[in-house]
Amino acid sequence: MTDGDAILRVRDLTVHFDTGTRDAEGKPRVVHAVDGVSFDIRRGSTLGIIGESGCGKSTTALAAMRLVAGARGRIDLGGVDLGGLEGEALRRQRHRFQIIFQDPYSSLNPRQRVGSLIRTPMALQDQGTPETRDRRVDELLDLVGLRPETRHLFPHQFSGGQRQRIGIARALATNPDLIVCDEPVSALDVAIQAQILNLMKDLQAELGLTYLFISHDMGVIGYMCHEVAVMYLGVFVETGDTRAILAAPAHPYTRALLSAIPRVDPVNRSLMAATRLSGDPPSPVNPAPGCRFAARCPHAVDRCRTERPALRPVTLGGMERSVACHFAGEI
Amino acid sequence: MTEPLLAVENLCVDFATRSGPVRVLNDVSFTLAPGETLGIVGESGCGKSMTSLAVMGLVPRPNGRIASGRILFRGEDLVRAPARRMRQIRGAAISMIFQEPMTSLNPIFTVGRQIAEAIRLHEDVSKAEVRNRVVDVLGRVGIPDPARRADEYPHQLSGGMRQRVMIAMALVCRPQILIADEPTTALDVTVQAQILDLILRLQQEENTAVILISHDMGVISQVSDRVMVMYAGRAIEKGPCRDVVEASAHPYTRGLIACIPDIDRTERMAESDRLPTIPGIVPDLRALGETCAFAPRCALADAACEAWKVAPIRLDDAHVAACRKAARGIVA
Amino acid sequence: MARDPAFHPPKSPFVEAMAIFLGNRAAMAGLIILAVVILASLIGPSLYGVDPKATVNAPFLPPMEDVASPMGTDYIGRDVLAGILSGGPATIMIGTSAALVAVLIGITLGALAGYYGGLIDTILMRFTEFFQVLPALLFAMVLMTLFTPSLRVTIIGIGLVMWPPTARLARAEFMKLRNMDYVRAERAMGARDRRIIWRVILPNAMPPLIAAAALVVGVSILFEAGLSFLGLGDPNIRSWGEMIGSNRDYIFDCPWAVFFPGIAIFLTVLGVSLVGDGLNDAMNPRFRER
Numbered sequence: 037m038t039d040g041d042a043i044l045r046v047r048d049l050t051v052h053f054d055t056g057t058r059d060a061e062g063k064p065r066v067v068h069a070v071d072g073v074s075f076d077i078r079r080g081s082t083l084g085i086i087g088e089s090g091c092g093k094s095t096t097a098l099a100a101m102r103l104v105a106g107a108r109g110r111i112d113l114g115g116v117d118l119g120g121l122e123g124e125a126l127r128r129q130r131h132r133f134q135i136i137f138q139d140p141y142s143s144l145n146p147r148q149r150v151g152s153l154i155r156t157p158m159a160l161q162d163q164g165t166p167e168t169r170d171r172r173v174d175e176l177l178d179l180v181g182l183r184p185e186t187r188h189l190f191p192h193q194f195s196g197g198q199r200q201r202i203g204i205a206r207a208l209a210t211n212p213d214l215i216v217c218d219e220p221v222s223a224l225d226v227a228i229q230a231q232i233l234n235l236m237k238d239l240q241a242e243l244g245l246t247y248l249f250i251s252h253d254m255g256v257i258g259y260m261c262h263e264v265a266v267m268y269l270g271v272f273v274e275t276g277d278t279r280a281i282l283a284a285p286a287h288p289y290t291r292a293l294l295s296a297i298p299r300v301d302p303v304n305r306s307l308m309a310a311t312r313l314s315g316d317p318p319s320p321v322n323p324a325p326g327c328r329f330a331a332r333c334p335h336a337v338d339r340c341r342t343e344r345p346a347l348r349p350v351t352l353g354g355m356e357r358s359v360a361c362h363f364a365g366e367i
Numbered sequence: 368m369t370e371p372l373l374a375v376e377n378l379c380v381d382f383a384t385r386s387g388p389v390r391v392l393n394d395v396s397f398t399l400a401p402g403e404t405l406g407i408v409g410e411s412g413c414g415k416s417m418t419s420l421a422v423m424g425l426v427p428r429p430n431g432r433i434a435s436g437r438i439l440f441r442g443e444d445l446v447r448a449p450a451r452r453m454r455q456i457r458g459a460a461i462s463m464i465f466q467e468p469m470t471s472l473n474p475i476f477t478v479g480r481q482i483a484e485a486i487r488l489h490e491d492v493s494k495a496e497v498r499n500r501v502v503d504v505l506g507r508v509g510i511p512d513p514a515r516r517a518d519e520y521p522h523q524l525s526g527g528m529r530q531r532v533m534i535a536m537a538l539v540c541r542p543q544i545l546i547a548d549e550p551t552t553a554l555d556v557t558v559q560a561q562i563l564d565l566i567l568r569l570q571q572e573e574n575t576a577v578i579l580i581s582h583d584m585g586v587i588s589q590v591s592d593r594v595m596v597m598y599a600g601r602a603i604e605k606g607p608c609r610d611v612v613e614a615s616a617h618p619y620t621r622g623l624i625a626c627i628p629d630i631d632r633t634e635r636m637a638e639s640d641r642l643p644t645i646p647g648i649v650p651d652l653r654a655l656g657e658t659c660a661f662a663p664r665c666a667l668a669d670a671a672c673e674a675w676k677v678a679p680i681r682l683d684d685a686h687v688a689a690c691r692k693a694a695r696g697i698v699a
Numbered sequence: 700m701a702r703d704p705a706f707h708p709p710k711s712p713f714v715e716a717m718a719i720f721l722g723n724r725a726a727m728a729g730l731i732i733l734a735v736v737i738l739a740s741l742i743g744p745s746l747y748g749v750d751p752k753a754t755v756n757a758p759f760l761p762p763m764e765d766v767a768s769p770m771g772t773d774y775i776g777r778d779v780l781a782g783i784l785s786g787g788p789a790t791i792m793i794g795t796s797a798a799l800v801a802v803l804i805g806i807t808l809g810a811l812a813g814y815y816g817g818l819i820d821t822i823l824m825r826f827t828e829f830f831q832v833l834p835a836l837l838f839a840m841v842l843m844t845l846f847t848p849s850l851r852v853t854i855i856g857i858g859l860v861m862w863p864p865t866a867r868l869a870r871a872e873f874m875k876l877r878n879m880d881y882v883r884a885e886r887a888m889g890a891r892d893r894r895i896i897w898r899v900i901l902p903n904a905m906p907p908l909i910a911a912a913a914l915v916v917g918v919s920i921l922f923e924a925g926l927s928f929l930g931l932g933d934p935n936i937r938s939w940g941e942m943i944g945s946n947r948d949y950i951f952d953c954p955w956a957v958f959f960p961g962i963a964i965f966l967t968v969l970g971v972s973l974v975g976d977g978l979n980d981a982m983n984p985r986f987r988e989r
Contacts, residue, residue: 088555089526101887130889143880147902157888195648206884225410225582225649230626230642237641252555259628259642282630296560298585299631300624302608307564307589313557316525 042076043246044100044214049073049109049119051092051099055321065321069095070107071270077214077263082240082247084261084278086254086293088317092270097218097250101135102126114213131161131210138219140199144191150177150202151187157209176205180235197228201235208239216248221256233259254297258282266290269320269328272347276357284352286359288367289329327361335367371398371439372576373422373544378436380414380421383429389652390434391417393600399544402574404567406591406608408584408623410649413597415580419546422578423463424453440544459489462537464530466549471533472521478532479505479517485536504535509565527558531565538569545570548580563590584624588612593685596620599650599660601677606686616680616688619645619661659691667692716906719981726977732970736963740787749781751937759953773942773956774949782942783963789938791967793854794920800858801919802865802912806901809869814877814896824870827863835860836925843931850933857922861915868911872904879903906982913975917968924964939964 051070059065070092077083085093099107102118111118113133121129134157137143144153151173158169174184180201191199200220207215220236221229233256239245251257257264258278265275266287274287285291292313299306313332318324327333330340339362347358350365359365380392392414399405407415420426422438424445438445440461445453465471473481482501486492492500498517505513508531521529530550537545547566551559567590570577581587587594588608595605596617604617615621622645647664657676662668675691682693720726749755754776755768762771762779770779812823842856876882877900885899926932927940928947939960946956 088557098883103883103886127889127891130887133887135884135887137880137884139880143884145881145885145899145903156885156890160889160894197648206888210888226584226623227410227626227645228648230628230644231646233628234641234644241639253628254556255628255630255633258630259633259636279634282634292557294630296556297630298556298559298563298583298589300585300588300612300627300629302588302591302612305589307560314561316527316558317555 729973743784801861805865813873910979
């Protein structure tokens with residue numbers, strides 16, 4: 037996934053949390069939340085990260101936003117390494133990357149009116165004058181499908197979907213190069229989810245936005261993302277073109293994930309016949325050597341438990357993608 | 368068709384709020400046969416969870432109250448049953464699994480003790496017998512090494528394991544009806560598939576009737592025999608799963624299915640294509656009358672719809688929809 | 700694109716909280732008690748016109764015996780009613796000022812500890828615990844005896860022993876709120892710590908702190924009474940506590956001289972507590988309609 041046109045280049049992003057406790061052998065117990073993740077996003081496109089709870093996808097998003105302490109790695113946004121910046125220098129870059137959160141109830145300050153909420157990023161980044169900011173607020177509200185009069189209201193006077201529109205308007209305010217979307221529709225009902233997804237796609241087409249899109253829902257990823265990275269226990273196990281991966285998943289975990297999705301199909305009840313994974317994902321504390329998925333993988337052999345597979349290019353169905361499996365393309 | 372195990376007839380539930388009473392369930396009727404799975408689907412606030420609480424006799428007091436209607440369990444009206452009788456039924460003949468396996472288990476007791484409690488509430492059996500049944504039921508819900516797990520505390524178990532414990536607790540008295548309210552919503556998809564499979568397998572073993580409540584049309588379509596779609600407190604469509612999903616008669620049902628980003632469908636979509644949506648938002652329950660609550664959002668609604676008093680329209684023996692246009696075949 | 704037709708008039712969280720507060724009977728009762736106490740303190744002395752410090756009548760005069768002294772007189776013939784009316788402002792002033800000192804110290808230390816966590820939190824909390832394990836009354840007594848008892852020393856002394864609970868509450872609120880997404884959003888927008896602490900988190904942490912502050916006022920009034928009772932207050936200021944303290948030795952000869960100031964303290968603290976509880980309920984989002 038290396039591309040000359042990439043706006044964001046992340047290399048070896050790593051987030052380890054020390055739990056402050058020790059295991060039976062006296063080694064410190066360290067959570068490997070994100071373990072050496074690399075990816076590029078082309079300008080104007082969407083990269084999705086999909087995985088189950090605890091796989092590290094949200095931590096990856098927050099680390100890319102420089103919102104987690106203790107993250108290491110290169111985060112090159114349009115030629116500036118955000119990973120190497122601190123304090124005021126980092127603060128001055130923040131207008132270039134913004135975030136939309138999952139929970140539309142907790143992500144808006146309940147004591148700020150909508151107008152002030154959307155104005156804040158511009159004011160903090162010294163963009164424009166008070167008058168141009170006010171005009172921009174009206175413009176942004178209109179853009180996300182809310183009436184400009186609503187700028188006088190408080191967040192609790194809106195429904196969940198409308199609040200998420202406010203969150204989107206706020207993320208757009210400073211004209212960022214990158215918008216990180218951390219499960220932006222997971223808290224919404226399907227009918228509202230479809231409205232918000234369409235809005236985000238329309239805005240991307242209209243403004244040429246670049247999204248890093250985190251989700252646990254393969255359907256949402258399939259609709260929103262040009263490329264996808266499948267994450268399991270802190271590492272990417274498969275990355276590439278979304279349609280290619282959906283059509284022919286190469287990693288055993290991607291296959292299991294896809295077959296576990298309950299399709300709307302009352303006749304072909306594939307869910308019950310699916311190759312099902314047993315058990316829950318293991319703990320990300322001091323993970324074993326070898327492949328992270330080996331414990332649940334139906335194809336695992338001894339080599340998988342000792343040698344960690346790297347992401348390597350594999351061509352399947354005429355499309356290239358990267359897979360971290362010793363037997364990619366063979367099983 | 369066999370005699371229904373459960374028949375809910377014209378159930379209405381009111382809720383007192385600061386701005387007056389609100390009808391949260393309006394004229395809801397359905398039946399459930401032994402061994403059958405009824406799926407109830409709808410968005411938040413549509414009344415699907417309230418329906419299950421009403422059947423369990425757990426409408427929140429003092430604000431909520433059953434205003435009218437009957438809930439017949441093998442001919443006995445649960446709406447009029449005294450509290451003592453409801454306690455006998457709850458957890459024994461009719462039991463329930465909740466959404467949140469984290470908060471539904473008491474953190475200070477072992478899971479074995481909590482399951483034992485469920486048995487002792489309803490049956491007078493010896494300590495050894497209780498222990499045997501606890502271990503047996505934990506094994507049946509697929510928990511490895513059940514004798515050891517029974518002595519563990521909830522926090523020592525993963526989310527999927529906790530939901531298995533909840534299922535064990537619900538099934539230990541061999542209920543005739545199991546109500547599962549969003550049993551897999553808090554779980555990951557790979558674990559969800561395991562849990563749904565488990566519920567269906569146990570249902571077949573015991574011929575238990577299941578009411579599965581979910582916001583996920585995918586889950587509902589995969590496991591239900593019959594489906595009831597709810598909107599703003601009313602059952603707007605019900606019928607055999609295949610009819611409701613593949614030949615939906617109500618425009619809301621069709622909208623609800625169409626707006627799901629289904630991977631098989633989005634694969635065929637062009638970059639510029641958009642998901643179909645239902646415009647607007649769910650109405651305020653306080654502002655509803657006897658007319659169609661969906662009309663303001665419905666693409667097919669006309670002036671006559673706005674005036675039409677909602678009534679179930681029968682399409683065939685089993686398929687019913689509360690849409691004026693369903694009757695004339697304008698919708699299809 | 701879908702547009703929601705519903706458009707409600709702007710209603711701020713403050714207006715909403717006020718509506719709930721005004722609808723709370725207990726809180727309104729507290730507010731009425733406080734209003735009566737404050738009004739009596741403000742205009743009472745000039746209306747009644749008796750010097751509270753002068754001997755105006757026979758000592759040990761029981762209430763209602765002489766219409767000139769309806770609440771009787773104390774052991775040197777000072778008018779009890781005059782003392783109560785003129786002692787109000789001093790008592791309330793000491794109570795609120797001490798509470799203000801306590802709340803300012805508590806919020807500042809609690810906010811910094813809760814927001815930054817880690818080493819800063821550990822140091823500040825050990826400091827707080829040090830103050831918390833000191834026997835409050837003893838500590839205040841030491842302060843009062845080290846310095847000449849004056850109004851300012853009394854206020855600072857009480858403030859210094861009252862702040863730890865507020866600091867703990869502020870810390871807990873800050874720890875909870877610093878992980879809210881809207882705080883994270885502020886960081887993502889490039890807000891500095893100073894703004895996040897004082898302009899974003901503090902306003903959201905205020906409801907429980909305001910309610911707690913009201914209770915600190917009540918406790919401070921009681922504390923001042925305790926100090927005065929022990930003879931450690933400023934003897935030149937006739938507060939209610941001082942009235943009780945100075946009549947301590949004659950409590951069986953003229954119980955009324957102790958009873959009436961006691962009632963005044965009781966009513967004031969009750970009023971403050973009811974208002975504090977009412978504020979807590981009104982500003983707690985759980986009681987609000989979504």
